[in-house]
Amino acid sequence: MILGSPALERRLRKEAKREMRSDRALWRDYRRHRTVWLRRKLRANGRVALLFVYFIFLEQMVVRGGGLALLGVAIYASATTLFRAFTFRANVLQGYDRTVLLHLPISDEEFFTHEWNGFVFSWSRAFVLFFIAYEATLFGSGLTGKQLAVAALAAALQSLCGLSVASWLIAYVRKAKVGLASTALYILILVCLWVPAASIRYLWSAVLITPGGWVSHGFAGLTGSAPSRETFWLVPAFAVAILLPFAYGALRRRMLVELTSQTSGESVGLDELLAEREPDVEELPGQVKPLDPDAAIWQGHFLQGADWARSGWLEKVAVRWFTSREKTIAEFMLGDQLGAWSKRWGTAALISGLGIILTFALQPLPSWVLFLPIVAGGMCGAPLFGGFWLGFNGAPASGQLMPAYASFPISYAEISRVMFKSNAIRILAWTPLALAYATALAVRMGHSAAYGVTIGIEIVVIVVAVQPAMVVGHFSVGSNDTKQINWPTLSYFGLALILFVIVIAASIALFEVEALEMKVLAALALGVVNVVGWVGYRLLFNSGAMDLLRLEESEF
Amino acid sequence: MRIRLTGLNKRYGKVHALKNASLTVEPGQIVSVLGPNGAGKTTLLRCLAGIVGATSGDIFFDEERFTRGNMSLRRRITFLPDFPxxxxxxxxxxxxxxxxxxxxxxxxxxxxxxxxxxxxxxxxxxxxxxxxxxxxxxxxxxxxxxxxxxxxEVLLLDEPFASGMDPNGITFLKREAREAARRGHTVIYSTQILDIAEKLSDRVCVIDRGEIRHYAPLAELPGVVAGHANGGVLEGLFQQLRESAQ
Structure with a gap:
């Protein structure tokens, strides 16, 4: 099934252009509305950036040697198999393609074949990554030339194995916490760079539970990186790859049953998936329970707002500080779903606790890795980037996205006040966690506990000081401020550039200078500069110098 | 609430969505905004709602200059986009x-x-x-x-009659709009359905390529005066617009 008709499109475009060229106004209109080819391509290939990350990690693994790169390939193969398998399943049953093609005269068989072809093609990209990785390990060992074919063979086998396993998984496992499992595996690749050699050896054996590991082991045996008996592992890998046609047959049969059930009214796939995504209204914390319709209206329950007393402890503290109007704004901006702050704080506490344990348990790690738990904990427990607010989410509006708050009478200052207050409370609650981790880290690295506390306080101060900038960021994302070229926006971004330089300088000074007075001065400068940026954006916002619209990044 | 636009311009990059738009809407009026796709109808409503900022020109509500930051005015205006x-x-x-x-x-x-x-x-x-x-x-x-x-006091509706509402909903909305106008409120809506505009408008605002071509009560529109209409009054007017563009 080919979607589109390139030859027809070309002919029509040529004819339309010929006609439009004869009318200057039409031609001008056409040129104004058409998408620039380069911009279209750049948007579509944003994932190229991920390749850089891939190359950096691959280079690190190859340089460190000891089979680390092959271990990385094995884990990556397992992770990507899981991820691709369940993404494919979700896409087929409730993806954009399904939504669009369901209404066209295309049979489920044709639709499935179309999706399968795309799936197979996506594995060709995985093949390239595997090939580069295998070739890089050979290059790192000083083997080149004839071994190129071995690397290509191993990459092909790895891809076919992955495709086969993924197909079996999609066919027979309908529900799994795949997101968590594949993410854990991706993180494991990262962690491998710093775990002790003994753990690497253990993991190298452990990956044999997956077909991805068999290929890596076989490849190692074949190229002399491991005893030659390891080559044996290529046999079961080859067997799994050979089973691909059977896997495809089973997958096709089972998926077609599910696809047919979507249209026959006996839905077993889509409804279940949707049901998972839409929680029962009665179960949402902070919601008023449904009542008898008349009673609900006449008793005015619907005007009372959410029940903050039933939400988490952080929310209960925050609501005491809010005025009545701020409470209304907060409920709107949170999408009336309360309780997330407290839950996230709990997760942050868990991450910080585990971070403290791992800090002492693992070998000395690079400093940036050591900061990961505090960042991860901060991301959960504190609004490092201003927090998550549904009210800023974009709703479709004539081909663009309009932030939800835009069509209601809610001011910049009102939203900011709510964010400042709630974020202050959340940061305050996160502070003990940050200080505890920073202290443990300092002790682990041979510094005093006081030094750790100081660093922790400095981090908290920065998080507090940059909140105005984060609030501005939320407003900015929902607008076209960077595309509206006028004097107010140009002036603001000129000012923002200067403020940004000061922020960087003040942040560095906060950590680097010894004298307490200078630290206080740097913190004050940081705060003042951020407030100036917030006030400047307020003027810009209120004057209407930019629109509360942004272009939709639609997948259509 | 009296609404006055003076020399309103709105540009999205190269696109000049509104060109020198000037009009006055008296309290208690229902105004339908008509025009071809992409003419600037939605932009006009968004400017009135404060979602889009004008490149130049002014909007006054009861002779008070309107900006996005003017919350006392914004609380008196409601805007419903095409997708709620x-x-x-x-x-x-x-x-x-x-x-x-x-x-x-x-x-x-x-x-x-x-x-x-x-x-x-x-x-x-x-x-x-x-x-x-x-x-x-x-x-x-x-x-x-x-x-x-x-x-x-002001109800701004973007394409309410293409919103998927059932006939009962449409009838009820029309009744509510008339009732609101009777109470001195102003209703401005965009539509492509000429029959509705003919029956539910005190004034019709016709926009084409960002310019307000006509803004008058239905009876004073050129299609009626020139007797150009073949079917409905507004159909004739749109035919005229198309002919003049060609």
Whole structure:
């Protein structure tokens, strides 16, 4: 099934252009509305950036040697198999393609074949990554030339194995916490760079539970990186790859049953998936329970707002500080779903606790890795980037996205006040966690506990000081401020550039200078500069110098 | 509320969406905004709602200059885009309550009015249904009911008659619009349905390529004067526009 008709499109475009060229106004209109080819391509290939990350990690693994790169390939193969398998399943049953093609005269068989072809093609990209990785390990060992074919063979086998396993998984496992499992595996690749050699050896054996590991082991045996008996592992890998046609047959049969059930009214796939995504209204914390319709209206329950007393402890503290109007704004901006702050704080506490344990348990790690738990904990427990607010989410509006708050009478200052207050409370609650981790880290690295506390306080101060900038960021994302070229926006971004330089300088000074007075001065400068940026954006916002619209990044 | 636009221009990059738009809407008027696709109708409504900032020119509500930061004016204006904005997990009643609170119109006396609107739009059985489970027309009616309940002085509606509302909803909206105008409120809506515009307008504003071509009561439009109309009055006017563009 080919979607589109390139030859027809070309002919029509040529004819339309010929006609439009004869009318200057039409031609001008056409040129104004058409998408620039380069911009279209750049948007579509944003994932190229991920390749850089891939190359950096691959280079690190190859340089460190000891089979680390092959271990990385094995884990990556397992992770990507899981991820691709369940993404494919979700896409087929409730993806954009399904939504669009369901209404066209295309049979489920044709639709499935179309999706399968795309799936197979996506594995060709995985093949390239595997090939580069295998070739890089050979290059790192000083083997080149004839071994190129071995690397290509191993990459092909790895891809076919992955495709086969993924197909079996999609066919027979309908529900799994795949997101968590594949993410854990991706993180494991990262962690491998710093775990002790003994753990690497253990993991190298452990990956044999997956077909991805068999290929890596076989490849190692074949190229002399491991005893030659390891080559044996290529046999079961080859067997799994050979089973691909059977896997495809089973997958096709089972998926077609599910696809047919979507249209026959006996839905077993889509409804279940949707049901998972839409929680029962009665179960949402902070919601008023449904009542008898008349009673609900006449008793005015619907005007009372959410029940903050039933939400988490952080929310209960925050609501005491809010005025009545701020409470209304907060409920709107949170999408009336309360309780997330407290839950996230709990997760942050868990991450910080585990971070403290791992800090002492693992070998000395690079400093940036050591900061990961505090960042991860901060991301959960504190609004490092201003927090998550549904009210800023974009709703479709004539081909663009309009932030939800835009069509209601809610001011910049009102939203900011709510964010400042709630974020202050959340940061305050996160502070003990940050200080505890920073202290443990300092002790682990041979510094005093006081030094750790100081660093922790400095981090908290920065998080507090940059909140105005984060609030501005939320407003900015929902607008076209960077595309509206006028004097107010140009002036603001000129000012923002200067403020940004000061922020960087003040942040560095906060950590680097010894004298307490200078630290206080740097913190004050940081705060003042951020407030100036917030006030400047307020003027810009209120004057209407930019629109509360942004272009939709639609997948259509 | 009296609305006055003077020399309003709006540019999106190279696109000149509104060109020197000037008009005055008196209190208690219903104005339909007509024009081809991409003519600037939505931009005009968005400018009036403060979502889009004018590149130049001014908007006055009751002779007070309007900006996005003017909250006292913004609380007197309601705007409903072509796709209603509502949190999907919120029930209809919760959505109505939230909108009323945002407009600070949640006094106890509003309950009678809410009941009336829910009944009128056939939303009673749906009050405890999440917005995500409503059809497009039902969701639009729920959003509309919430906004009408705020009793704002200006109601701006983007393509309300292409929103998927059922005939009963459309009839009820027309009645509510006339009732609001009778109370001195102003209703401005965009539409492509000429029959509705002919019957539900005190004034018609015709926009083409960002320019206001005509702004007058229906009886004073050039199609009527020149006797150009083949079918409806506005059909003739649109035919004229197309001919002049070609």
């Amino acid at each position: 904005i509502a949190f999907p997990h919120n029930t209809v009643l919760r959505h109505v309550g939230m909108v009323l609170r945002l407009y600070e119109a949640d006094q106890p006396s509003v309950e009678t009015r809410v009941m009336e609107l829910l009944r009128g739009f056939d939303l009673m059985p749906l009050i405890d249904t999440p917005m995500a489970q409503l059809s497009r027309g039902q969701a639009y009616k729920a959003a509309l009911a919430a906004l009408i309940a705020t009793d704002s």
